[in-house]
Amino acid sequence: MTTLLRISQIETLEGQSTILHDIDWQQFESILEELGEKRNTRIAYLDGELEIVMPLPHHEKVKVLLADFVKALLDELAIDFEGFGSTTFKDKAKKAGLEPDECFYIQNNVAMRGIRKLNMAIDPPPDLAIEVDVTSKTKFDVYRILGIPELWIYDQVLKIYVLQDDEYVESEFSPTFGDIPVRGIIPQFLELSFNEGRSAAMRAFRDWMQTSEQVKSKK
Template identity: 50%
Template sequence: MRLAPGSTVNIQDMSWEEFESILQELGEKRSRRVAYSKSTLEIMLPLPEHEKSKDLISDIVKILLKIAGKSYEPFGSTTFKRENIAGVEPDACFYIQNYQRMIGRRKLEPDDPPPDLAIETDVTSKTTLDAYEAIAVPELWIYDSKKLRIYLLSDGHYIESDRSPNFPNIPLTQIIAATVEQAWQVGTVQALKEFEEALDRSSF
């Protein structure tokens, strides 16, 4: 299957076995991203805009975790699955509360918990909340159209929140969006430097 950067393909009425077969055929080291929910498979080839935003937000999370003195294990775009129901690959994800359990883990085990925080940047496609609800990721960030939305899992469904339980005193929806946009003007390194300086000056 040949995809141009920024394009997506949706395949409906796909069985779980077919989804697993396609994952195996695509392999682990690939540029294509996949999501599976309600018997529908989405295959997406990201744009550079997507990659830059997701890397920047991931770096911001690492800075925030360091400042907060929290340990973590990053799991990147690992494929998380709930058999026969859903499969999803975040742009980035982190184990925070469960980081100790995941130290040294080279591949996921059946009883491993989902990541504590997952991040998606919606440039070429829209994140399917159903898949993340099925995987039961406690906190999901979606950056789309210059706006960050924070979703928290409650009774099996996501509710939108203006605060993150992992960083409760920081107005993330404001400062992350501003930092991503600043990076397009001054570059990633400078934007991250200004972000850290702003945190140092703040009373968060």
């Protein structure tokens, strides 16, 4: 008989993570149910190992800003998308699950319209996911195993990883945005938001999109 772990017995402090070993799928599902949907923690699960992370407020601010820049650029290019935020993605067959900081369905946006409950056995993974300050190899591996085609990781600099032959390869450019220099330009406006606030940064970003030759060429 499987003994179910009471996650309420464990405290994860801001900016720290808790790693639990030998967690089977039934325990994983029970922990998710106990944690509930309205929480600040993020989880990553792979083949019996569960990591629970409590992000710092700065982390949450950065991930929202990065998502805002992506949304603004997608809208400017008239690219349809569906944002799925920090939805829980889990695949029992692959013994893997995670909650990204932010994620988007872009190429598969039509298939995901109106979806209220995910089933990774039939639903595609997000086309683009964003993570801030990822130091966990477990989470990186879960992205790979779940098959997310494009992963952005921000830790002072922005890195773009593209899934090729089931492995992530770092790329200078985003497959979603082509030769638009998002790796260099988005961190600049992110820094501007720290100094002058979100609204000023977003206005400046929109002004940049209006004048950028790379953006104009994609319209």
